[in-house]
Amino acid sequence: MGTFWLAVGVGAFWLALGASSRVDLVGEPILGFAAAETKVTTKQLSPEIEARIQELWPRFPPQNAAKALCIPVLYLAQQQFGMVDDEVVDLVAARLSLPAAHVKGTATFYTMFNKKPVGRFHLQICTNIACQITGAYGVFDRCKQRLAVENHGTTEDGNVTLSEVECLAACGYGPVAQIAERGKPDIPLYFENLDLERIEKILDALAEGRVPVDLGS
Amino acid sequence: MGWFDLKIISRHFDVPQAKDIDYYVEHGGYAAARQAVRMDPAAITTEVKESNLRGRGGAGFPTGIKWGFVPKGAQTVYLVVNADESEPGTFKDRHILFWNPHMLIEGMIIAARALGVKSAYVYMRGEMLREYPVLQTAIDEAYAKGFLGARCFGSDMPLDITIYRGAGAYICGEETALLSSLEGGRGWPRLKPPFPAVKGLWGQPTIVNNVETIANLPWIIEHGGKAFADLGVGRSGGLRIVSVCGHVNRPGVYELPLSVTGRELIEEVCGGIRNGRKVKGVIPGGVSMPLLTEAELDVPFEFDALQTDERIAEVEVQPGVKFDLGGGRTLRTMAGSGGVVVMDDQTDMVSACWRILHFFADESCGQCTPCREGTGWLTKVAKRIDAGQGRPGDVDLMASIADGIAGNTICALGDAAAWPTLAFLTKYRGEFEAKIRSSRFVAEQRAAAEAAASQAVHPGQAGKAVQASKAVQASKAVQQGGVTS
Numbered sequence A: 001m002g003t004f005w006l007a008v009g010v011g012a013f014w015l016a017l018g019a020s021s022r023v024d025l026v027g028e029p030i031l032g033f034a035a036a037e038t039k040v041t042t043k044q045l046s047p048e049i050e051a052r053i054q055e056l057w058p059r060f061p062p063q064n065a066a067k068a069l070c071i072p073v074l075y076l077a078q079q080q081f082g083m084v085d086d087e088v089v090d091l092v093a094a095r096l097s098l099p100a101a102h103v104k105g106t107a108t109f110y111t112m113f114n115k116k117p118v119g120r121f122h123l124q125i126c127t128n129i130a131c132q133i134t135g136a137y138g139v140f141d142r143c144k145q146r147l148a149v150e151n152h153g154t155t156e157d158g159n160v161t162l163s164e165v166e167c168l169a170a171c172g173y174g175p176v177a178q179i180a181e182r183g184k185p186d187i188p189l190y191f192e193n194l195d196l197e198r199i200e201k202i203l204d205a206l207a208e209g210r211v212p213v214d215l216g217s
Numbered sequence B: 001m002g003w004f005d006l007k008i009i010s011r012h013f014d015v016p017q018a019k020d021i022d023y024y025v026e027h028g029g030y031a032a033a034r035q036a037v038r039m040d041p042a043a044i045t046t047e048v049k050e051s052n053l054r055g056r057g058g059a060g061f062p063t064g065i066k067w068g069f070v071p072k073g074a075q076t077v078y079l080v081v082n083a084d085e086s087e088p089g090t091f092k093d094r095h096i097l098f099w100n101p102h103m104l105i106e107g108m109i110i111a112a113r114a115l116g117v118k119s120a121y122v123y124m125r126g127e128m129l130r131e132y133p134v135l136q137t138a139i140d141e142a143y144a145k146g147f148l149g150a151r152c153f154g155s156d157m158p159l160d161i162t163i164y165r166g167a168g169a170y171i172c173g174e175e176t177a178l179l180s181s182l183e184g185g186r187g188w189p190r191l192k193p194p195f196p197a198v199k200g201l202w203g204q205p206t207i208v209n210n211v212e213t214i215a216n217l218p219w220i221i222e223h224g225g226k227a228f229a230d231l232g233v234g235r236s237g238g239l240r241i242v243s244v245c246g247h248v249n250r251p252g253v254y255e256l257p258l259s260v261t262g263r264e265l266i267e268e269v270c271g272g273i274r275n276g277r278k279v280k281g282v283i284p285g286g287v288s289m290p291l292l293t294e295a296e297l298d299v300p301f302e303f304d305a306l307q308t309d310e311r312i313a314e315v316e317v318q319p320g321v322k323f324d325l326g327g328g329r330t331l332r333t334m335a336g337s338g339g340v341v342v343m344d345d346q347t348d349m350v351s352a353c354w355r356i357l358h359f360f361a362d363e364s365c366g367q368c369t370p371c372r373e374g375t376g377w378l379t380k381v382a383k384r385i386d387a388g389q390g391r392p393g394d395v396d397l398m399a400s401i402a403d404g405i406a407g408n409t410i411c412a413l414g415d416a417a418a419w420p421t422l423a424f425l426t427k428y429r430g431e432f433e434a435k436i437r438s439s440r441f442v443a444e445q446r447a448a449a450e451a452a453a454s455q456a457v458h459p460g461q462a463g464k465a466v467q468a469s470k471a472v473q474a475s476k477a478v479q480q481g482g483v484t485s
């Protein structure tokens, strides 16, 4: 009796141990890798990011600001470099005098930080419940077929990365997609009520190298 | 009918000019905040208590009472607005942020006055690309007018509002995870107590409230707490914004009296089911909440009614064994986030259940063993049933796993995965069993049995695990060790 949860418990014991030591690393910078030890990199945060850091810093209590800025600066760095790899992590850690382990732990926790390069366009399709029951998997499968990629895959020409994402809070108008274009601020549009016809048009536009703004809302 | 007559928050929906501060002020906006900054803070809290305003983020906790938990004489108090809206089926806060950003800002000024807050944050979901610039522009406008900043409306009250963008993690909607994230780290929930109102952001007393909760405050100050309470039913004041999606003719965001029943919502407000079909199931408040069958829709979609109404079937762990929330209180459902998902009679409930579990398994932060492992296993078993590989006993296996998660985790995400699973299994058990009966696994088993008639049928692993939930105690001990050490 109790086999299922017993098996789980034993396996989890080691995981839990690992997790607890990581908690310490995160909580106390002294235990992490000091920022000064991080590797030298040729990359540099842009002057715009510097300006934004100066602007945001006073928004937080002085002793907490550096850590609180971790996520905003990761965002800005991703905009500049297209992704958050180890080099970018080191850069952000050095700038904010945070342990690299903390910055990396944070970056990898959140799905919006790309750990590897994405295509010029990042097509994100919600398949969660409201979109699922209105046909999202049909739309998603059509994308996979036409782009010849799997989930999170990038087309051979590097033009489009396709991702299945969770609820985009536009459930009444499902299936829903969002598109991001590299190097540009994200496109503040939703592509709603998708069906096979509409998704074909969106894919046509992306293949032509443009975002079908007319189809968004 | 009269459902649509009064609008509190939604009165500016679909009015593009309302994003503009001048339009908003011309239509009476910021009058309540202007008044509040000169009011006695305790008087504001009294109005809010009297209004019976209950949190719109999911738990329905009375807002005024929550505010009362902030220790008297606290020097630094923070206000954090939860704009992380990511509960599948819910898309109301996004509407408020996009169409009526100034009402949120005005509500924040009022709350800040009541709580003595000087620095407030809006934790906004990272994916809200369209809403972020709208709210930022609105905040900038409010600063330019002197409504925010060192002297709000020329009073002695200072207030700064800062938007903090999340980066893609459902769990950051949970208030303590949100605070961990806002502090600049992983969005890991913390054990409560201490509650954020006592020890929250950077260890200081912090009030976390949902966007819709805060946006109701200007109306309450303008019309008085009692008027707001009178709009509601029982212990719940005001109106409620619901977002309806799925197979209805007119999905969308509606601000409605709390007395509206599920059936009225679907038939009258949303124009019935598409293609003349019938309802099979309805999720009343985001996927974390147990769903209702067609027969259970004549209940108002209100916090207390959905939790206690006798017409809603209790959820069972095994046939005849009720799920006990503690103290003999059995689980019905909850009004949650106001995200209503309507499923028609063609919906595959096994598949829907799998997709919801897949979501929770993806979004579990991984701190607690029952949640991390349990959601993963539930997803796997649901998937195999859905894919025609189900095994006899799988329904009981799922129920036992779900029962082992519920009540044994740091945050409510574990319950949020377990409760709806149990409701799916209780209310649509037949569909799960039909899929198992016709599964390839069962067919192969039968063929093998027939081929070697003398050989006993393999009992499968399912039977063994039926009682397994009790072992969760062991894993719970491990889980706590992992967190506190």
Ligand SMILES: Cc1cc2nc3c(=O)[nH]c(=O)nc-3n(C[C@H](O)[C@H](O)[C@H](O)COP(=O)(O)O)c2cc1C
Pocket: B054, B055, B056, B057, B058, B059, B060, B061, B063, B082, B083, B084, B085, B086, B087, B170, B171, B172, B173, B174, B175, B176, B208, B209, B210, B211, B213, B214, B411, B412, B413, B416
């Ligand atoms: C897993 C989980 C996710 C949640 N997501 C949200 C959310 O996206 N938005 C929200 O306002 N509340 C969310 N909540 C509820 C919050 O923890 C909190 O109760 C709420 O923000 C308090 O505000 P209220 O009292 O105004 O409702 C979530 C809770 C849990 C357990």
Ligand code: SF4
Pocket: B171, B188, B189, B363, B364, B365, B366, B367, B368, B369, B371, B372, B409, B410, B411, B412, B413, B414
């Ligand atoms: S219940 Fe799940 S999401 Fe919540 S803290 Fe535990 S593992 Fe994380």
Ligand code: FES
Pocket: A126, A127, A128, A129, A130, A131, A132, A166, A167, A168, A169, A170, A171, A172, A174, A176, B088, B089, B090
């Ligand atoms: S379920 Fe797809 S947007 Fe909410």
